[in-house]
Amino acid sequence: MTTSTHRHDLYTVDQVRALDRRAIETLGIPGFELMRRAAWAGLSSLRRQWPQAKRVAVYCGPGNNGGDGFLLAALAREAGLQVELLALDAELHDDAARARAAYEAAGGVVRCWDGHSPLPDADVHVDALYGTGLGRGPEPAVAVLIESINISGKPILALDVPSGLNADTGYCPGAAIRADLTVSFIAAKRGLYTGQAADQVGGLELDTLGLPDELWRPLLADAELMQVQVLPPRARSAHKGDNGHVLAIGGDHGTAGAIRLCAEASLRAGAGLVSVATQLTNLSALNAARPELMAHAVNGPQALAPLLSRASVLAVGPGLGQAAWGHALWLTALDSEKPLVLDADGLNLLALEPRCFTHPVVLTPHPGEAARLLGVTTQAIAIDRFAAARMLARRYGAVVVLKGAGSLIADMDGRLAVCPWGNPGMASGGMGDLLTGIVAALLAQGLTPWQAACLGVGLHARAGDEAARAGERGLIASDLLLPLRQLLNGQPPQGLGS
Known part of the structure; x- marks a missing residue:
């Protein structure tokens, strides 16, 4: 398998096709040679994996x-493997027709899929149906074939892209291959790292087919795949005032847990001071559970004002509610023009009363909240998460974290990063509250909104992966706090594996 310095660059399908054309027309590498290299890369991965x-x-x-x-x-037959090949009944052109002819000339037999026959008895199924060439759901007969492969109980290798998965968006408009391993060619397609791709791609390998780095130089990647980052060590003379003061605003009646998780995550992510503005009934629980937090009873904007004056960053939304109390605090917090992170009901209120921010703001919506912010359906968000994240950032003048499998971070200039970490165990209550507190703490320590969002999302997801080593089911938000602290300091989490 060959990779390159561009393995963290993510491209659209059109960009990858442009790279393919450049390899052929400018570098003089025939298309059939690229096809041969892809076939060899796929077979090498198959034999290595199985x-x-x-x-x-x-x-x-x-x-x-x-x-x-x-x-x-053809290569598999040469290597002594028993091969059965099923093809769709369609006319082939150019290099694809030449490839079929080469397979048949070497003694290979092609059987056309008739829509209902049983699959060959195989140890591994290899998906080479559509790759990046399908932007809609497969035809019914092909959908039957895809589902038959999926339920065969045998391992599946996808070449380039699992068929039926949109390689631009990570959305499946119909039936799609659920691969155990995908070997992607030339460049990383952005849609393989977010959304429904998490269920379809399996393990993911990138093979650049031995192409030289000069191929990528004229082309700016559409997005980047996040890499591990940590903050530099603190100065030995540091004091708490050097690391910012986060004010967490929320926790209406019955939701003390949400604002506590947010505030405690800010402490664990390194904020020097963390205050909480919440309902009076929450104070006893907060003080007993986490005395390091400075919890204040706030009954309205007037009581909030002195806390705002002392804070450097706001975390607004966890447990806030949309009733009169929450709305009044939300409006006062936004009007203060302090740097802030907005989540949960803070986002729902923003959808009702939109504004474009001119000061540092990070929004952290899940798909449902994103849909409300854009006035569309949740399905519309799923169909193109990249477009949705960028649209949110432009509309609201903020850095946006679109949460979900393969969380996306977008800014107003169109820059976009994709998080490669995280797991289904994190789909439980309180996880978003933690993220809000983490990002706010990083803002308070001097990071830009983009830096804080990227580092915060990465730390949150990696801490979730460490905590899930004991099992994904039953994972709760507070399980992330210990590995979060260790990862933030560049240490391997203890007791959870390295």
Whole structure:
């Protein structure tokens, strides 16, 4: 497998096609040679992942992805594997037609999929049906084939992209291959790292097919895949005033837990001081559970004003509610023009009373909140998470974290990062409250909104992965606090593996 310095750069499908054309037209590498390299890369990954496999079934579509499959099948036969090949009944052109001819000339037999026959008995199924060439749901007969492969109980290798997954957006408009391993070629496609891709891609390898770095130089990547980051060590003379003062605002009646998780996460993420503005009934619980927090009873804007004057960053929304108390505090906090992180009901109120911010703000919506902020359906967000994140950032003048599998971070200039960490165990109450507190603490320590959002999302997701080593089901938000502190300091979490 060959990778490059561009393995953290994410590209659109059109950009990858441009790279492919540049390799052919400018670097003089024939398209059939690229297809041969892709086939070899796919077979190498198959044999590395499943070394005991003797029987391989390959499923080929009408485009260049199908051509990759035909050549992989030919190479597999040469290597002594038993190969059965099923092709869609469609006309092939150019390099794909040449690849099929090469497979048949070497003695390979092609069987066309008739819509209902049983699948070959194989140790591994290889998906080469569509790759990046399908932007809609597969036709019914092909959907039947895809579902048959999925339920076969045998491992599935996808070449370039699991068929049926939109490689631009991470959305599946219909049936899609659920691969155990995907080997992607030339450049990383952005849609393989977010949304429904998490259920379809399996393990992901990138093979740049031995192409030189000069291929990528004229092209600016559409997005970046986040890398591990930590803050530098503090000065030995540091004091609490050097690390900012976060004011967490929220916790209406019955939601003390939300604002406590947010505030405690700010402490664990390194804020020097953390105050809480909440309902009077929450004070006893907060003081007993976490005395390091400075909890204040706030009954309205007048009581909030002195706390705002002392704070450097605000975390607004966890447990805030949308009733008169929450709305009044929300409005006062936003009008203060302090740097802030807005989440939960803070976002729902923003959807009702939109504004474009001119001071540092980070918004952290989940897809439902994002849909309300944009006035669209949740499905519309899922169909193109990249477009949604960028639209939110432009509309509200803020850095935006669009949460979910493969969380996205976008800014007003269109810059976008994708988080490669996190797990389904984090789909539980309180996780968003933690993220709000973490990002606010990083802002308070002097990071820009973009830096705080990227580092905060990464730390949150990585802490979730460490905590999930004991199992994803049953994971709760407070489980992240210990590994969060260790990861923030660049230490391997103790007791959870390195």
